[in-house]
Amino acid sequence: MTRAADIAVVTGVVLMTLLTVAPAYDLLHRWIDTFLWVCLAFFVFEWGVRLRHAMMTQRLPAYLLSVRGLVDTASALAVPLALVLGVESRTAWLLGMFWLLKGLPGIRGLRQLRRVIVQESGPLFSVLVIFLMVLFLASVMVYLLERDVQPATFGSIPAALWWAVATLTTTGYGDAVPITPLGRLIAAFVMICGLGVFGLWTGILATGFAAETRRDNFLRTWESVSKVPFFASLGPAAIADVTQMLRTMDLPARTMIIRKGQAGDCMYFIASGEVEVDLPGKKVLLRDGAFFGEMALLGNNLRSANITTTRVSQLLVLDLVDFRMLMARHPDLAETIDAEAKRRALENQ
Amino acid sequence: MTRAADIAVVTGVVLMTLLTVAPAYDLLHRWIDTFLWVCLAFFVFEWGVRLRHAMMTQRLPAYLLSVRGLVDTASALAVPLALVLGVESRTAWLLGMFWLLKGLPGIRGLRQLRRVIVQESGPLFSVLVIFLMVLFLASVMVYLLERDVQPATFGSIPAALWWAVATLTTTGYGDAVPITPLGRLIAAFVMICGLGVFGLWTGILATGFAAETRRDNFLRTWESVSKVPFFASLGPAAIADVTQMLRTMDLPARTMIIRKGQAGDCMYFIASGEVEVDLPGKKVLLRDGAFFGEMALLGNNLRSANITTTRVSQLLVLDLVDFRMLMARHPDLAETIDAEAKRRALENQ
Amino acid sequence: MTRAADIAVVTGVVLMTLLTVAPAYDLLHRWIDTFLWVCLAFFVFEWGVRLRHAMMTQRLPAYLLSVRGLVDTASALAVPLALVLGVESRTAWLLGMFWLLKGLPGIRGLRQLRRVIVQESGPLFSVLVIFLMVLFLASVMVYLLERDVQPATFGSIPAALWWAVATLTTTGYGDAVPITPLGRLIAAFVMICGLGVFGLWTGILATGFAAETRRDNFLRTWESVSKVPFFASLGPAAIADVTQMLRTMDLPARTMIIRKGQAGDCMYFIASGEVEVDLPGKKVLLRDGAFFGEMALLGNNLRSANITTTRVSQLLVLDLVDFRMLMARHPDLAETIDAEAKRRALENQ
């Protein structure tokens, strides 16, 4: 149903856009109207289903007050309500813009973004306050300097604020530009502040993102590591070490992971799923907990066989860099990999 | 009083803005004038109180010369002085923009921002000097190239500087644009330099911010860690380790920290305050030094009870990632948590 | 042949540019036409050679469907095809813009960039979706607010989208500017969102780049380290340590690496190649596996001799910072360097 909702949202957005383009609407207004009604019907239906489900699980108030519930309600009711209230039909349909918000929960990584913003809210807010202060002070000063010279564009503080925000964000429309020397000096200062605000903001977000990425990766990998028996024998210190080094990779069925003859710089552990090794003369299947591609890390740079997933699989990837460090810190682990690699090499000769 | 001052500042800013909007002022000038006088009276009163306090503690000169003292004095005296000197009333009130500066000390995280800027002042200043050099050299060159073609916009170096600053900051008003081929080539170079300056500035600030965040977090956490008896038994090495991993969290009373049934990925230590665990059939109170939420880190992913603060509390948060590492490096600590968790599980069965 | 292709691409780009400048074309059209035909001939020839080679190695379909193959085919056929189809000659030649894509595989570091973008594609995509949502919502709202006031610039949602994209990216052409107060408020919000999108994007890329740089450097250095016998005696832990600290440096023949009398803060290991040490009275040659410049790290800050490569060489650079840490962690390594340095000092006295 999520896929269907996505299609309905995109269709709705395209239709709303066409609705406002006079030639397109004149030509296609039957189709546009019909499809808009279809979209609306879909969202009303979806809302109904969810309402019913919420009622049956006795969570109706919680659903109605949640972000998702509010978006669903607005998506279903805004357009009909506007039509009933006598709003002009083409304007009413534009309230379908609430449909777009339905996409929000589907964005992968949004949770990560939100966590960064929450964690760094302190400094981000400080920068915002400084931003607003510079904005207002610059507006008052430029208003005082320019109001007599350009009463049309700098005739009030709101007008000056409009100039200031376009300048501080370095947008620079050019519809309001100071012309007195002092006004221009202040404007130059505001522009340079703009760069500074930018820089601070980015610096804060970059810092937060680095921390969050590390954390997120650990959490995702941790679960998979515990599924690989190979690591189970390790002590907790080694497991924490290994978890930080691995990277998870989700693959659909029939995806080629390793291509024969290519240069390789990582090895793989199978957290779940199955892969097929296409050796000369025979095909070997590897399942949960097995590893492959270790030859590339043990000196043989070129991959010696094609390896493909046979069903949806989750792999853990270990880069050459990290393999070296792991070998250094946990020699027993390295020995196990080494022994297995030799066994395989013998077997395949 | 800080809250009152904040309200007065925001009111003042809104009133000053309205003052300059002709229709609003015509309609509401009585109200606007009255409230502006109220705001002013508030700031004069606040200044008086602080002056008196400074005199009584014999710190009058120190107060008057401090940033806060200067802002207070300007806030109280600027508008009356302007009115006395015969400045037109609506212009005089705009000097109330000094009121805005009163907000500065209240910005959380401003100290952190200032430290970053001080620490990185060397490279930031270098970038600024390069910025100014590019600015002047580009201005002279474009002035030479464009002065004959566009005497109105590039007729002097200050005019060319105005163009250069709008270009180098990538604001690009469009009121001054070179039209000779060579002038445009220089302009293109200036724009690309602008990106470079941006990048350098941001890079510097990001680096500084990462270091400062780490430092700031350590300082804030360190104090709280010492209040948790649980950590007191650790050696200094372990305490330094733990401090780097914890994050402080200040919560008001009656805030839900853990919601039953949600997925959890961190545990909490109570640095100060009290929380209520809402177990089936009974309510347990946990106080300073206790910990909770550890089940989530020991394999049971879903929270098993609602937990709420009963008064203003300070918690230390330990993420799953860091818990794993801590366990690895300090097994005794992990055992204590493990034992307590088992004891609780038994008790609650 | 790569060098020749680069020249042909640059020549082609210059010629296409000149082609569209009326005065230049009138003056030089014979030369421009001739050289364009030469460029085209070159690319057709190159395509032919590659086709033949692909056919002989029986990889024709793979080549034709690879990015390189498609670019080669388009470069060779687009212009002639357009000419044959009767497209006006000067327009047809502009299809030579495909030639530019031939430069892509030659960009050093492009692989690194691509890896960063792939690794961080999750959060980057999230930001893009947020970007598009803000874009559409702002467009609809500004369209509703401005369509009656400025029907020419905000008369449809596509027109409003054009304004929104120029605003959200802080480009700000100024050809479409909201004039209603509410429209301007939304515009201000969009601009500030623009800064935020920027900041997030940059933060994500910066994080990814830091990880990728570390990884890339390790991989490049690892191979070279194994060529230096000096490190061969180290255990795997030490080798992983050393590899992280070293930096590779590829030098052409007859390049001066160390200049006598300069301050030095790093030492060098020769991974491959040969250098000449210009000692007073004699010249010493150092080959693969040797090291030099270690005096600078052992207290003597000024370089005591000129050192120059005699042929293409690859060096491993060890900075003072890292040398200190290495010394601390692997005292045996430090002793070897120390002993060799003393031996050399005695020999040179």
Add this chain to the structure above:
Amino acid sequence: MTRAADIAVVTGVVLMTLLTVAPAYDLLHRWIDTFLWVCLAFFVFEWGVRLRHAMMTQRLPAYLLSVRGLVDTASALAVPLALVLGVESRTAWLLGMFWLLKGLPGIRGLRQLRRVIVQESGPLFSVLVIFLMVLFLASVMVYLLERDVQPATFGSIPAALWWAVATLTTTGYGDAVPITPLGRLIAAFVMICGLGVFGLWTGILATGFAAETRRDNFLRTWESVSKVPFFASLGPAAIADVTQMLRTMDLPARTMIIRKGQAGDCMYFIASGEVEVDLPGKKVLLRDGAFFGEMALLGNNLRSANITTTRVSQLLVLDLVDFRMLMARHPDLAETIDAEAKRRALENQ
């Protein structure tokens, strides 16, 4: 002499600026001309002195071909040569812009910036090439789409390139704006690419800067650490550790370092110089190798005495964060500081 040169450069820049402002020049042309000649005389004299010094140390060709030598020569000769060749006087003086380049070697941190740019030149160059490719391809496409609609602004590829560079850098002058739907689509894509280029560039520089800052700080601190006898007893591992944690601080004479009653979060070691501790009833002088402010790190948060430098001093600062870690890793060091602190506390009671 450097200070004098800085003054001459700034004076020259101001004079050149005034020279082009008609009213200012009419009023002050005697003064402006006189001072410009004085500046020029200064630079010619400086050049002469340096030439002579270079001749006496037999480094004349090296000096003349160095960046500094070229700038000096251009500064001294450009204006007189232009005047002799009959260039109009006010234009000739503008060649004084070479004077500005004299400031370059004086920029602190420029070396650090240059190192970052050199180290990261690979990826930076890749981004630049991508930038140029997007630029040219977008120009050609927009030229094809817009040339018939707006022949004045998009009549040739150079004209389209001008638009593209202003768009890709998000400057957006607004003098050239596509108006066809397809042209606007390409423009939107170019703007978003602009954000990406920005982001990549910044990400690369931020990464490089983080590495360089760490390195630079280590180098500067290393020298000073060796001057503090207190650290001399440590093994090399501990010294490398300590060096990474300390930060150098250069202070002029009579600067207050610690103010009584303030909160403290760092301690200081004297690398060179002297400080005066203003204890009640007596003044204590501390010299090279001594440390102070350690009480703040041992539990007593408020500084107990004013401490001022008596002459130019170099201090090493150890933050609370790092002190904790140092204590954890090197308990003997912590004991020494602890013992000294107790001795002082006893003495001062």
